[in-house]
Amino acid sequence: MSSRLLEQLIDAFRVLPGVGQKSAQRMAYHVLERERSGGQRLSDALAEAIEKIGHCARCRDFSETEVCATCASGSRDAHLLCAVESPADRLAIEQATGYRGLYFILQGRLSPLDGIGPRELGLDTLATRLAEGEVQELIIATNPTVEGEATAHYLAQLARQHQVRPSRLAHGVPLGGELEYVDRGTLSHAFGSRSEVPQ
Numbered sequence: 209m210s211s212r213l214l215e216q217l218i219d220a221f222r223v224l225p226g227v228g229q230k231s232a233q234r235m236a237y238h239v240l241e242r243e244r245s246g247g248q249r250l251s252d253a254l255a256e257a258i259e260k261i262g263h264c265a266r267c268r269d270f271s272e273t274e275v276c277a278t279c280a281s282g283s284r285d286a287h288l289l290c291a292v293e294s295p296a297d298r299l300a301i302e303q304a305t306g307y308r309g310l311y312f313i314l315q316g317r318l319s320p321l322d323g324i325g326p327r328e329l330g331l332d333t334l335a336t337r338l339a340e341g342e343v344q345e346l347i348i349a350t351n352p353t354v355e356g357e358a359t360a361h362y363l364a365q366l367a368r369q370h371q372v373r374p375s376r377l378a379h380g381v382p383l384g385g386e387l388e389y390v391d392r393g394t395l396s397h398a399f400g401s402r403s404e405v406p407q
Contacts, residue, residue, distance in 0.1 A: 268313040268330050269295050278311065285309045290347040291363055293317050297349065317350055317359040338370035345373045352379045
């Protein structure tokens with residue numbers, strides 16, 4: 209019979225995404241056998257982060273202050289607002305593009321079956337922000353899933369209600385991809401949303 213504390217540690221590791229019983233067990237044993245000081249650092253960092261990191265009042269991203277550094281920056285273009293599902297999506301856009309506008313983090317997507325509606329995504333906060341009149345374009349960067357598309361549709365309607373131009377990220381054939389290897393859904397979507405070649 210293993211100890212109660214060991215079982216609690218294994219269960220605690222299982223809270224992480226993609227970590228099952230075996231992985232959690234391996235992690236717990238590794239920390240106890242070889243990495244106790246690292247485990248203590250992890251514990252301290254986790255406790256401090258949970259206590260001190262909240263959400264930005266403007267964009268809902270993770271922040272230690274009421275307004276995050278991105279929203280507080282005077283060098284960002286306040287006329288552009290990009291709506292993303294998660295902080296990880298914001299980071300991906302920030303690292304891969306030269307986008308200099310602001311963000312709104314939904315912290316999810318519409319999913320009525322899971323009890324996630326407009327209120328849970330902070331869309332009342334977004335509506336207030338759009339009503340201020342500074343935002344001219346809402347760039348909708350939700351994922352191309354069924355829920356992501358439903359969320360995008362809702363966001364586009366919300367933007368139009370406030371005389372803000374909605375735009376959607378392009379989806380389709382990846383750069384460097386070959387048509388014969390692209391999945392049917394992606395190819396069909398790319399074909400249906402084709403655009404005119406500029407001169």
